[in-house]
Amino acid sequence: MIPELFDYLKKARKLGLRASINSNGLLFNEDNLKFLKDYDIYLYISIDGATKEAYEKIRGLGNYKLLLSKLKLLEKYNLKFSILFTLSSINFSEAQKMVSFAQKNGAETLCLIPVIPSGQAKKTGIWIDSSLVIKGMEKVAEEAEKLNYKIYALDCPFLKIFPLSNYLIIEACPSFEMIDISPAGDILICDVLDVPLAEIRTKSLKEALNDLNNHPFYQKLKERTKVCSGCPEIDFCRAGCYARSYLCLGDISKPDPFCPRASNFR
Numbered sequence: 001m002i003p004e005l006f007d008y009l010k011k012a013r014k015l016g017l018r019a020s021i022n023s024n025g026l027l028f029n030e031d032n033l034k035f036l037k038d039y040d041i042y043l044y045i046s047i048d049g050a051t052k053e054a055y056e057k058i059r060g061l062g063n064y065k066l067l068l069s070k071l072k073l074l075e076k077y078n079l080k081f082s083i084l085f086t087l088s089s090i091n092f093s094e095a096q097k098m099v100s101f102a103q104k105n106g107a108e109t110l111c112l113i114p115v116i117p118s119g120q121a122k123k124t125g126i127w128i129d130s131s132l133v134i135k136g137m138e139k140v141a142e143e144a145e146k147l148n149y150k151i152y153a154l155d156c157p158f159l160k161i162f163p164l165s166n167y168l169i170i171e172a173c174p175s176f177e178m179i180d181i182s183p184a185g186d187i188l189i190c191d192v193l194d195v196p197l198a199e200i201r202t203k204s205l206k207e208a209l210n211d212l213n214n215h216p217f218y219q220k221l222k223e224r225t226k227v228c229s230g231c232p233e234i235d236f237c238r239a240g241c242y243a244r245s246y247l248c249l250g251d252i253s254k255p256d257p258f259c260p261r262a263s264n265f266r
């Protein structure tokens, strides 16, 4: 963890902002959890498997027991948290089991996100294709329904075209409502494609947002929804994940390559 993290969190809370952190949880201890509780910081904990075998394939030998001990510690501080599960070829078969794991361990919700084919995930080929993502989400939705447990599907807005469960909440891409600011002070196109479109090193946030809105690339993204005109989900889905369009098709203005319906528009 960067040492400034605690200062950033304190400042954010003093400004009245909501604050959350993402962590694998393995470095939690009495001190930092007390701090997080005192400042009312929400936690997203990345857990890549419900079983020891699957979890340790990704997080390293011996760490499953450590994780369970950290989850117990969270309980002691009564900290609210959600689990983030990144769906890949390594842990695909664990997705369904994660539902009861999350519920049993006191997570408010389980958030699922498929690995984006970028960086190491692209090189090692651990990302899974659209048919497996859909199959995985169907199984998870069944389990969520059975256990009455709320699950969020991130970065798959196209799943709206399927009749899944009311317990599986499909999230839209937050890119037009939120901004990603890099440690260098750049406003990025998104947290996957770290292309800078504006900056707050020399500009105020207001000026930077103005630059962002007028950037030709940003305009192009707003226009992109037109490629799916005719789809009833267009207002929600907005042609799906543009990072995936760029990484898989080499063209950011194409619709999400993972959406089976979008092949009609490609």
Ligand code: SF4
Residues within 6 Å of the ligand: 157, 158, 159, 161, 228, 231, 232, 233, 234, 237, 238, 239, 240, 255, 256, 259, 260, 261, 262, 265
């Ligand atoms: S066709 Fe386009 S807008 Fe409709 S669900 Fe697929 S990607 Fe989204």
